[in-house]
Amino acid sequence: SYGVDVLANGGGDDPRKMLDESRRVFPRKPVSLPIALSSPEFEVAGWAMDLSMGGAFVQAPRVFSAGRRVDAVIWLPGLGAPLRIASVVANARSEGTGIRFIRLTELQEELLAKSL
Numbered sequence: 001s002y003g004v005d006v007l008a009n010g011g012g013d014d015p016r017k018m019l020d021e022s023r024r025v026f027p028r029k030p031v032s033l034p035i036a037l038s039s040p041e042f043e044v045a046g047w048a049m050d051l052s053m054g055g056a057f058v059q060a061p062r063v064f065s066a067g068r069r070v071d072a073v074i075w076l077p078g079l080g081a082p083l084r085i086a087s088v089v090a091n092a093r094s095e096g097t098g099i100r101f102i103r104l105t106e107l108q109e110e111l112l113a114k115s116l
Contacts, residue, residue, distance in 0.1 A: 026052035029116050036073040037064065037087075037099070046096075048074060053112060055090060055100040063092045072099055076115045083108050 028050040035048040035058055046060025056072065064070065072087040086103040104112070 026054040028052040028057070033077075034075045037070045037097070038073065039068065039070050049096065051112075051116065053101075053109070053116065055087070055098065057096055057098050059096040063094065064089045064097050066091055070099065072101070076111060079111065083111060
C-alpha cells in the first residue's frame with residue numbers, strides 16, 4: 001500500500017498523517033491558543049495546537065465523537081473578544097479533537113486570516 005511504500009523508501013513519517021495532510025484544503029499553522037468547545041450539553045476549555053481557515057486541532061481534557069456540532073470559541077492574539085465559530089468534530093483521537101469550521105462570517109474570515 002501507499003503508506004508501506006513510503007516507509008520502505010525512507011519516508012519516515014506516519015503514512016496516516018501524510019494522507020491526512022494531503023486531504024487538507026487549507027494549510028495548518030502551529031499555534032498555542034486558548035479555545036473552548038461548547039454545545040448545549042457541555043463546554044470544555046483546551047488549547048488549539050494548530051489552526052487554519054478550515055479548522056483546528058484541539059487538546060482538551062475530553063475527546064468528542066466525530067460528527068458532533070460545537071461552537072469553537074477561540075481567543076486570537078490582539079483581539080479583545082474571542083471568535084465564536086460554528087464547527088463540527090471531524091475526528092477524535094486520544095491526543096485531541098480535530099474540528100472543521102462550518103460557518104464563518106466575513107469578519108471572522110478576515111480576523112482569522114490575519115492571525116495566520
